[in-house]
Every structure is written in C-alpha cells, then in structure tokens.
Amino acid sequence: xxxxxxxxxxxxxxxxxxxxxxxxxxxxxxxxxxxxxxxxxxxxxxxxxxxxxxxxxxxxxxxxxxxxxxxxxxxxxxxxxxxxxxxxxxxxxxxxxxxxxxxx
Amino acid sequence: xxxxxxxxxxxxxxxxxxxxxxxxxxxxxxxxxxxxxxxxxxxxxxxxxxxxxxxxxxxxxxxxxxxxxxxxxxxxxxxxxxxxxxxxxxxxxxxxxxxxxxxxxxxxxxxxxxxxxxxxxxxxxxxxxxxxxxxxxxxxxxxxxxxxxxxxxxxxxxxxxxxxxxxxxxxxxxxxxxxxxxxxxxxxxxxxxxxxxxxxxxxxxxxxxxxxxxxxxxxxxxxxxxxxxxxxxxxxxxxxxxxxxxxx
Numbered sequence: 001x002x003x004x005x006x007x008x009x010x011x012x013x014x015x016x017x018x019x020x021x022x023x024x025x026x027x028x029x030x031x032x033x034x035x036x037x038x039x040x041x042x043x044x045x046x047x048x049x050x051x052x053x054x055x056x057x058x059x060x061x062x063x064x065x066x067x068x069x070x071x072x073x074x075x076x077x078x079x080x081x082x083x084x085x086x087x088x089x090x091x092x093x094x095x096x097x098x099x100x101x102x103x104x
Numbered sequence: 105x106x107x108x109x110x111x112x113x114x115x116x117x118x119x120x121x122x123x124x125x126x127x128x129x130x131x132x133x134x135x136x137x138x139x140x141x142x143x144x145x146x147x148x149x150x151x152x153x154x155x156x157x158x159x160x161x162x163x164x165x166x167x168x169x170x171x172x173x174x175x176x177x178x179x180x181x182x183x184x185x186x187x188x189x190x191x192x193x194x195x196x197x198x199x200x201x202x203x204x205x206x207x208x209x210x211x212x213x214x215x216x217x218x219x220x221x222x223x224x225x226x227x228x229x230x231x232x233x234x235x236x237x238x239x240x241x242x243x244x245x246x247x248x249x250x251x252x253x254x255x256x257x258x259x260x261x262x263x264x265x266x267x268x269x270x271x272x273x274x275x276x277x278x279x280x281x282x283x284x285x286x287x288x289x290x291x292x293x294x295x296x297x298x299x300x301x302x303x304x305x306x307x308x309x310x311x312x313x314x315x316x317x318x319x320x321x322x323x324x325x326x327x328x329x330x331x332x333x334x335x336x337x338x339x340x341x342x343x344x345x346x347x348x349x350x351x352x
Contacts, residue, residue: 056277063235 026064042084106333109134117196119148121295125321131160169222179229194223195245201256219263240283248351275341284340291347293319314349
C-alpha cells in the first residue's frame with residue numbers, strides 16, 4: 001500500500017473486509033452451507049480438500065460473484081476461484097478497473 | 105397447463121424446416137422467440153412474415169452458432185432486452201453426407217462445428233442467466249442417426265450422438281439449479297434436408313417406420329413444447345424418440 005495515506009490504507013482494509021464478508025455470506029447462502037462466515041478460512045481451497053465444494057457449486061459461486069459485485073467473469077478468470085482470498089483479490093481488481101474506466 | 109406465456113425461447117437454426125415450426129409454435133403459445141439464421145433469402149423472409157402474421161414478439165439474429173462471438177452477442181441481446189432466457193432449443197444443424205472414406209476433414213469439421221460445438225456454445229451462453237433464475241430448459245435436437253447409425257452420415261451421427269452425451273452431462277451439472285436438459289431423437293421429418301435423400305431411401309424408410317409415414321416438423325415442435333412446459337417438470341437427462349417408431 002505504498003503511496004497511500006493512513007486513511008486510504010484504512011479505507012481499503014475496511015473495503016476488503018466488507019467484500020470478504022459479503023462473499024462468504026453469498027457462498028453460505030447460495031450453497032446452503034451449515035457454517036458461519038467466521039468458520040470459513042480465507043486461504044483454504046474452496047474446492048476439493050478445503051471447503052469440499054465441487055464443480056457444480058462453482059457455477060453458483062461464479063453467478064453469485066457476478067450479480068452481487070457487478071463484475072463479469074470470463075473463462076480466463078476462473079483461475080481466481082481458488083480461495084476466498086483469491087476471489088476477493090479478483091473482485092477488488094475488477095472493481096478497480098471499472099473505477100478507472102469511468103469518465104472523469 | 106403448459107405455462108409458457110411470456111417465456112423467452114431461443115431457437116437456433118430457425119429459418120426453415122423444424123426450426124421454423126418450433127419458432128412459430130412457441131410464438132403461438134405466447135412466447136417471446138429469438139431466432140438465428142446464417143443465410144439471407146426467402147427462407148428467413150418467410151419465417152419473418154409468418155411470425156409477423158401471428159403478431160409474435162420476436163428477434164432474428166444473423167450468424168453462426170459455431171461462432172462463440174456471435175452466440176455471446178445474441179444471448180446478451182436477448183437477456184438485455186427481455187431480462188431472461190427460459191428455453192434454449194439447439195436445433196441448428198447441417199449435413200454433408202458422404203461415405204467415411206470420401207468424407208473430407210472439412211466436411212467433418214463443418215458438421216461437428218455447427219451441430220455439436222454450436223449446441224455447446226449456445227448452452228454455455230444461457231447457463232449463467234438460467235442459474236440466476238434457478239430455472240431453465242435446454243432441448244437438444246438429436247437424430248436417429250446418432251443411435252441407429254446411417255450410411256454416409258458418420259460426421260452427422262457423431263455430432264448428434266455427441267449431443268446426447270452432452271445432454272446427460274449437463275443434466276447432471278444443472279439439475280441442482282432446476283435447469284432441465286433433454287434431447288429429442290428425431291427420425292425422418294419432411295424438411296429440405298430429407299428431400300435431398302434419394303427416393304429409394306424414402307421408400308425404404310417408410311417401410312421401417314411403424315407409423316408408416318415421414319413425420320411433420322410440427323410433430324417435432326409439439327415434442328419441444330412438451331419438454332419446455334410444466335408438463336415435463338420431472339424429466340431431465342432423457343432422450344425422447346420422435347421418430348414414428350423408426351427407432352426404439
């Protein structure tokens with residue numbers, strides 16, 4: 001976070017925390033997982049060994065991210081869907097891109 | 105009972121034959137229909153004027169289902185305009201019949217690209233909106249050639265058999281989202297495609313069809329109507345024969 005003021009850094013952390021919370025709520029709600037948001041480790045794999053989700057669940061998560069965060073996901077973006085953290089990184093990057101595209 | 109009023113239905117390859125009959129049938133039942141075609145000419149003009157005549161809410165797109173860019177743009181236009189996609193009917197198909205020994209790589213690719221890859225690309229494009237809706241129907245128009253074989257159609261048969269495998273895989277993937285995926289195994293139907301077959305084959309085929317006649321495009325459209333409607337809410341991953349008993 002080089003070049004940021006303390007306030008900007010703080011705002012970014014708060015924003016990331018908010019995205020993480022909303023993402024976890026979407027995953028839990030859409031897949032009806034018997035978990036609380038805090039019980040999902042942000043770095044553990046979403047699929048296979050971690051949360052144990054399968055490729056069918058992936059469809060739901062992709063659609064959830066698109067509609068909840070207003071970002072478009074292409075085939076190439078699928079590599080971002082590894083953990084909560086990597087998905088949050090992806091959402092942040094996409095939202096950043098959108099901000100930059102907006103005419104001043 | 106059918107509950108199809110205002111449903112948004114995409115029918116590929118609908119400038120004539122079976123596709124046209126399907127488009128008109130769904131439009132008659134109050135659906136909004138989106139069609140695609142590749143060639144300009146009297147076929148699509150006739151389809152357009154027939155849709156106009158029944159006061160249909162329709163959109164026509166020109167492009168190939170084997171072109172992912174076109175398919176993406178068509179689907180986006182439909183969703184942007186109508187806000188949903190309820191039914192996709194993968195009907196677009198071509199044939200280039202030749203014995204395998206004489207079949208060129210180009211003949212193979214053209215038929216597999218349109219008939220199989222096209223169905224995949226269109227399905228892929230509608231899956232996201234259908235998951236959002238938690239409902240949808242995908243109907244794949246396969247052929248008797250896929251399951252019974254026919255001389256001179258190894259490319260067509262392979263593509264149509266591929267559609268059946270794809271139907272079953274997608275039915276499993278998409279069942280949890282209430283998206284039902286089925287295939288119709290269509291027999292000999294009175295269309296331009298079958299008119300090209302030699303007379304002798306027509307006579308032989310009539311002999312082996314228990315109903316003793318070639319089918320009408322409308323009869324295929326009726327089967328699609330059933331698979332898209334509330335009458336078939338517990339049917340997915342299935343192949344329904346619409347072949348007059350020619351295949352069973």
